[in-house]
Amino acid sequence: MSETKSKIFSSEEYDQVVQYMMGGLSRYRENIIVPRNMGPVTIKTNEEKMVEGFFESCFFKSGMSCVLGYGLGAAIGLFSASVNPTITGQDAKQQTAKEVFKDLKVSTLSYAKNFALIGLMFSAVECTIETHRGKSDWRNGTYAGGVTGGLLGLRAGLKAGIFGAVGFAAFSTAIDYYMRGH
Numbered sequence: 001m002s003e004t005k006s007k008i009f010s011s012e013e014y015d016q017v018v019q020y021m022m023g024g025l026s027r028y029r030e031n032i033i034v035p036r037n038m039g040p041v042t043i044k045t046n047e048e049k050m051v052e053g054f055f056e057s058c059f060f061k062s063g064m065s066c067v068l069g070y071g072l073g074a075a076i077g078l079f080s081a082s083v084n085p086t087i088t089g090q091d092a093k094q095q096t097a098k099e100v101f102k103d104l105k106v107s108t109l110s111y112a113k114n115f116a117l118i119g120l121m122f123s124a125v126e127c128t129i130e131t132h133r134g135k136s137d138w139r140n141g142t143y144a145g146g147v148t149g150g151l152l153g154l155r156a157g158l159k160a161g162i163f164g165a166v167g168f169a170a171f172s173t174a175i176d177y178y179m180r181g182h
Helices: 002-008 011-022 025-030 046-055 058-083 097-133 138-156 158-179
Strands: none
Touching (some): 058 097, 097 138, 138 158
16 A cells, blocks of 8 residues: 555655645745635735724724714714703793704713713723633623623712623623524
8 A cells, every 4th residue: 555655656746746735834824715605715915804904903893883882872862852851840941942952962962972982991891802712702792791881880889880780791691692693
């Protein structure tokens, strides 16, 4: 059996075939092969990998969560200010348009800043935890929810921090469970 192997390839030819099939180590480290269901297999360029790395970075994810949180908070604040009157009771009077717009602005900016802060904190903590753990599962969101809720609640005291941590962790777990389709 060993005689037939040696007759097919000499050791130099075998090395050449292996080198041809596997390539050098530098080629292996530089390129990532992307499997596709249909069509040819392509190799990502360094520029594609750099762009992909930027969009998957904690910095970008946190920034986008902050921006999207600001937009969502602004929309909720605008809606909230439009349905909740600020002047009630015996001192109720007809509001001027200037007062209505000022109230809308204050409410919209308040909600926008709060949602932006929550989005930024949660995303940064979750991405940091995911990077440290090296796993992407439901626990990252639960831990990040606990840390974020605890830090936000600590502004009102220790008891509020504990309730905030437990509540935000439970909410994050429920949302993650729903989003992953379990």
